[in-house]
Amino acid sequence: RKEVEQDPGPFNVPEGATVAFNCTYSNSASQSFFWYRQDCRKEPKLLMSVYSSGNEDGRFTAQLNRASQYISLLIRDSKLSDSATYLCVVNPSGDMRFGAGTRLTVKP
């Protein structure tokens, strides 16, 4: 079983749609969690950290469920510029482990 698993997609949604991505992790000792965004042929960049109580940054909401070892990312009112691959990242013991990514395409 992979340490971090994501639905690879692709997700194709119209502008203005709400879309949710899920991620599960296997190491229950993991302490910190993140969502990264990667544009085609570019390096990944931090989108947001995921806190235990859940957190929001504009149109983006991240949730953590430690009991189920599950992380989610919700994007509201999708924009064309949200088209990218979204990577779930888990920090089990100082080394940062990535999911395979979920590809999102937002269409006009």
Added chain:
Amino acid sequence: DAEITQSPRHKITETGRQVTLACHQTWNHNNMFWYRQDLGHGLRLIHYSYGVQDTNKGEVSDGYSVSRSNTEDLPLTLESAASSQTSVYFCASKGTNTGELFFGEGSRLTVL
């Protein structure tokens, strides 16, 4: 501005040759990482380091080595390149008390 740079950005080599990919960061970060990215696998951790003289194996370390002689650099060496090591390689660094990874722009390696 602080940054992290990788070189070369593109390299073509032959099977069996030794290859070294350079990574240099000016963030003064203790933690540095090497990943490879392949279709269907996402980013997989090769090696990482928490500081000078410290190195650790990641999930796909076979055929790769790293050394950390100073804070700024973590070169990745392929001792005897194989076609299976054709990939895009990303170096990243992270401060001790933060979760944000800063990535280089990547090095595309082709092994023929």
